[in-house]
Amino acid sequence: MSLATDYFSRQTPIVEKLMAYGFEKRDNGYFYNERFMEGEFEAQLRIDEAGNIWDRVIDCDLEEDYLPLQQAAWQGTYTGQVRAAYLELLERLSVACFEATPFQSMQANRLAKHITKEWSDPMDYPFEKHPDLATYRVGGKWYAMIFSLLADKLDQIPERLVGQTCEVMTVKVNPKAFPQLLQQEGIYPAYHMSKKNWISIILDDKVTDDKLWTLVTQSRQLVNPNGLSNPNGPDYWVIPANLKYYDIDAEFAANDVILWTQKAGIAVGDYVLIYITAPVKSIRYVCQVLETDIPNEGYRKNPNIDKLMRLRKCQQYKDGLLSFDLMKKHGVAAVRGPRRLSPQLIAFLKEKEYFKENN
Template sequence: MREKIFKYVKDQYKTEPDYPFSTFPDYPVLRHGDNGKWFALIMNVPREKLGLKGEERVDIVNVKLGDPVLVNMLVQRPGYFYGYHISRSNWISILLDGTVPFDEICQWIDESYAVTASKQKKQKKQKIRPPKEWIVPANPKYYDILHAFDDTREIDWKQGRGIKTGDTIFIYAAAPVSAILYQCEVLETEIPYKHGAHNLTITALMKIRMLKRYEPGRFPLKKLREEYGIYAVRGPRGVPYSLSEALKKSE
C-alpha cells in the first residue's frame, strides 16, 4: 500500500517521500514543495496502540481534514482513528491493511493536500481551475433531502471545501436512501452563516439550483461500488468520468 500511495502522490502532485526522522528511518513524510508542510505521514505502529486486537504492527497514514465534524464521523468507521500522536488540528489515522479501500485513502490524501496548501497555492488553484463536478453527501437524519426541491428549484446548502460558483454537484443521500438523487448547479458560494447543533457545524452556505432529479434506484450505492468504484461518500469528492457520463445521459 505504501508504494501505491507513493506512486499516486508522485503522479498527482510530483511529490517524493521524505524520511526526516533519525529514530524512525522508515517513517516517510509527504510534504508540499513550496511551504514544506506535511500533508501525509506514514507510520508503522502496534495494533494494540490503535485499540485493535493483536500484537503485530501495521502501517497507517496520517492526514489532515478541514472539517472536525467529518473527523468525528469517520472515526466511527472501521479503519479510521483519531490521529496517532498528532490528534490535534483534525488529523486522522487510516489503516493501510486493506480495511479502507485505496481510492478512499486517496480521497483523504487529496483533502489533506488541499487543507495544508499555502495561501498562494490555494488562491492560484481557485483562480485557474475550470468548473468541476462533485458528489456531496446529505444526511436524511438532519435534512429532508427527499423533498428539498418540491416547492423550489433553488436552495441554500452547506458550503463544501473547494467548491466554486459554476461547479456541478450531485447530491448523494446517505442511509437509508443511499443513492444519488439530484444534479445541481452552484450559483453562489461563501454565503456567511453560523450554525452549530446536533453535531453539525456550518460556517458558510452556497446557493444551488436543481437541474435534474434521479429516482433512488437509478444510482444506488451498490451500483456506485460495482460499476464506478465509489465505496463511500463522506465528504465532497470528484466524479469519475464514466459516472459523470452516465449521470448526464440518464433521464
C-alpha cells in the same frame, strides 16, 4: 476483531454528536441500542472515553448473541442479509457521529482534515499490495503519498529512529529548493521516488504543521499548475444527505432553489450531485451552484455553519439508478463528505445522458 471495531478503525467519535444521536452517557462510556431487520436483531454498542468500540448483535427471539455475524466463515444468504443491514446501521452512525482519522500519527490526521476542509480532495488507496498506502490527487495526478515505513530505509536518519516504523509523507518540490529542504530535521530524499524533485517527511511533528502545509500546497500546485481539476469548465461534486437529519425532499418540493452549507472548494457554476445515505445509498438530485459565501444569519441553527451556498435543482433521479455500487464501479469508493466526482463517473453520466449541463 468485531465488525464495528473494524468498520471504525480509522474513525474517531465526536462526543457531542454521540449524545445528539441518542447515545446514553454512563460511568464507563457511551451506550447505544438500536433494533434492525424489522426488530429481529438488536445492535448494542459501547464507546469508551478513549474512543474504543465494543459491539454485540443480539438475536431478539433467542435473546443471545448472533454469532454467525462475527464469523467470516459463515456466508449463508440470511447471514449476509443481517450483515448488510448491520453495516448500513454502522454507516449511518459513522456519517452522523464520527470523523475520519485514517492515519496512525496525529500530525497526519490533522493534515488530512486540513486537506478535506481546504480542497475536498478525495483520498484513495491505489495499491492492492500496500492497502495502507494513501494518496491525494488533483487533476488525476497524486501530490501527496502517506504510508508507514521503516525509518532505516531513509538516508542518514538520526540514531533515535533506527529500527523504528514511522508514518511518512512524500511530496513534490521545486528542485531548486531541494538542497535547502534536506538541511531541515525530518526531511529526507524521497523513498522510492525521484530524489531530484520529491522528498519524504517523517510525520512526527519535527516539521511544523505550517511548514508541512506549505509543502503540500506547493506539491499540489506543481503537479497541477492549472489550479483546477477541470480547467475547461465547471467542477463536479457529490455530497451526502442524511434524511434522518434533513428533509431535502420537502425543501425541493417547496422550491427548486435552496440554501445548503458551503463546502470548501465548490464555486459558482459547479455541479453538485446529492447522494442520499443509507438505507437509500443512491444519488437523487443534481444541482448547479448559483451563489456561494452567503452568511449564515440564522438559516442553519448549527453555530459552526458560517457560510451557505445557493443551489438550483436541475434533475432528479429514481433511487437505485445511480446506486452506490455503480458509483464504486466508476471510481467513487465512499461519500463521507463532499468530494469531486471521478473522471470515470463523469464520463459515464454523460455517455448515458443521465447528466446534461445547463438544464
